[in-house]
Amino acid sequence: MTATQIPDPTKRYQRTGLRGRNIEMLSWLFMRFSGAVLVILVFGHLFVNLWLGEGVQRIDFAFVSGKWANPFWQLWDLCMLWLGMLHGGNGVRTIINDYARGPRLRLVLKALLYIAVVATVVLGTLVIFTFSPCPAGAEPSLLPSICSE
Amino acid sequence: MASAEAGTLYRGREGMWSWVAHRISGMLIFLFLIVHVMDTALVRVSPEAYNEVIGHYKTIVFGLGEIGLVGAICFHALNGIRVILVDFWAQGARRQRMMFWSVVGLWVLLMIGFVPRQLGHMFGWW
Numbered sequence: 001m002t003a004t005q006i007p008d009p010t011k012r013y014q015r016t017g018l019r020g021r022n023i024e025m026l027s028w029l030f031m032r033f034s035g036a037v038l039v040i041l042v043f044g045h046l047f048v049n050l051w052l053g054e055g056v057q058r059i060d061f062a063f064v065s066g067k068w069a070n071p072f073w074q075l076w077d078l079c080m081l082w083l084g085m086l087h088g089g090n091g092v093r094t095i096i097n098d099y100a101r102g103p104r105l106r107l108v109l110k111a112l113l114y115i116a117v118v119a120t121v122v123l124g125t126l127v128i129f130t131f132s133p134c135p136a137g138a139e140p141s142l143l144p145s146i147c148s149e
Numbered sequence: 150m151a152s153a154e155a156g157t158l159y160r161g162r163e164g165m166w167s168w169v170a171h172r173i174s175g176m177l178i179f180l181f182l183i184v185h186v187m188d189t190a191l192v193r194v195s196p197e198a199y200n201e202v203i204g205h206y207k208t209i210v211f212g213l214g215e216i217g218l219v220g221a222i223c224f225h226a227l228n229g230i231r232v233i234l235v236d237f238w239a240q241g242a243r244r245q246r247m248m249f250w251s252v253v254g255l256w257v258l259l260m261i262g263f264v265p266r267q268l269g270h271m272f273g274w275w
Contacts, residue, residue, distance in 0.1 A: 032236065035229045042222060051263075055270030056206055056215065061196035064189070081186065088179035095172065116183060124186045127193045135196070142196035 027090055034087040041080040065133035066144035074128050081124040089117040163249040171228050174221040181218055212271040216264055223259045227252040 048067075050056055067073040092113055100106045134147035191199040205211055231248045235241035241248075269275045 032233050035226075036233060039226045039230065042226065046219060046222070050215065050219070050270075051266060054275075055267065056212070057270050057273075059203055059206065061192060061199045064192050064199070068192075084182050085186075088175065088182055091172075091175045092179055095176065120183050120186050123190050127190045131193055138196050142200065 031087060031090060034083045038080070038083050038087060041076065041083070044076070045080060061142050062144040065131070066146065068128065068131055069133045069144065069146055078125065078128050081128070082121060085117050085121045085124075089113060163246045167228055167231070167249050167252070170224060171232070174225040177221050178218070178225060207271075209271060212267065216260075216267055219263055219267070220256075220260060223256050223263075224252070227255050 049059060068077070093110065096106060096109045096113065100109050134143055140148065188199075188202050191202055206215070228249075231245070231252050234248060235245050238244075
């Protein structure tokens, strides 16, 4: 019988065999960086859309297209969409890893998650870039003031 | 992975409950975000279609739901900053309990500011 190996007490306990730069560490780091940026983006979005003026009561097509006529808000919403979906998608991936035990259930749930993330990001990106604030043939009273100038 | 067979001993208290609340609020925000991208995508269909759907956000039920959503976002944001400080600030782990109650206090202040404003928008007070 061999003597029990007692590790050096100053040696750090290793949860996984992973060392250095790896996907799970980068995912952990991404959550912190994207989270810090999202605090600014989301609070700015809530302040402009829910706090200023008449808040949610004034939101309609003219309000949204008035905002997206400005590249600043297009970029703001694009960053919020991508960071929000990747941050949220990665969070749900962690939840699936924690609670879904069987390999088949994990595969199905993650497939659904990745499809939802990709579809939502693609849809949102296309809308931001292909959207026209003054669509041809639309009822003029529903359009922002820049369309009649 | 934790399982009942392996034992699920946990220290509980502020550290555990902030983690539970972070998870639940994050899940809710993610589900709302998917719905919100889809409703906003209606601007690409027609002004009428967008106005029709966004009109539902102005009802009392949705107005109260927005208070819940903003509450979830404010908690997730503040507790997220606490998580970053626990991980990157040398004193973070030692001060996590104090930071949790700071999160709760700041959250209450933000909601005291937002709820009357939102109720005012809903009922046309301003």
